[in-house]
Amino acid sequence: MKKIAVIYSSKHGAAKQYAEWIAQDTGADLFSADGLKPRDVADYDILVYGGGIYSGGIRNLDFIRKNIRKKFDGKEILCFGVGITIDNAANREQADDINFTKQMADVPHWYFPGAFDPAKQKGLDRRIVAWVRKMIDDGDANSFGATLAGYFDHGCDLVDRNRIKPMVERIRALSA
Ligand SMILES: Cc1cc2nc3c(=O)[nH]c(=O)nc-3n(C[C@H](O)[C@H](O)[C@H](O)COP(=O)(O)O)c2cc1C
Structure with missing residues (x-):
């Protein structure tokens, strides 16, 4: 072994x-x-x-x-x-x-x-998530964007x- x-x-x-x-x-x-x-x-x-x-x-x-x-x-x-x-x-x-x-x-x-737990994000991670979340709202994401927006807003396991x-x-x- x-x-x-x-x-x-x-x-x-x-x-x-x-x-x-x-x-x-x-x-x-x-x-x-x-x-x-x-x-x-x-x-x-x-x-x-x-x-x-x-x-x-x-x-x-x-x-x-x-x-x-x-x-x-x-x-x-x-x-x-x-x-x-x-x-x-x-x-x-x-x-x-x-x-x-x-x-x-x-x-x-x-x-x-x-x-992903939105309540646990701090500092730079929190800012990156907010930035990607905005990209999704702006329509700059791929077909997975809507699912990801849900995970960012409500969390997921x-x-x-x-x-x-x-x-x-x-x-x-x-x-x-
Ligand atoms: C700032 C940030 C960036 C992330 N980037 C990605 C990514 O590029 N692709 C992805 O699938 N998940 C991404 N995630 C989600 C993490 O991969 C997910 O929370 C994962 O469970 C983290 O693993 P860990 O709990 O072992 O740290 C990101 C999360 C944060 C907070």
């Missing part, structure tokens, strides 16, 4: 929840990306990295991006991103362009639906354990 590490970067808990479920279902060890160093996961054969998506980018994905060719060479890497717009093909394509190009292009990855199944199957196959 290969050793598996599941690493997460989460602001509001959705990516952490998925990471916990994936670790449970694959017998992996769980790590927060906060303060984590590549040497902390040097002994692992398989690295699963997941984070919340903020303005298109998977949080702290640089932990993988910066190390994939050197310190993580020879390891199996799989990633997931958690967001509230990713059940739309155009939005997934945009997330692919931001996160999975160049050295990340061949990394198998999945997107899982997240959660789309987190769903069933969604991890295909990723868990792939991890199990790699670790056998």
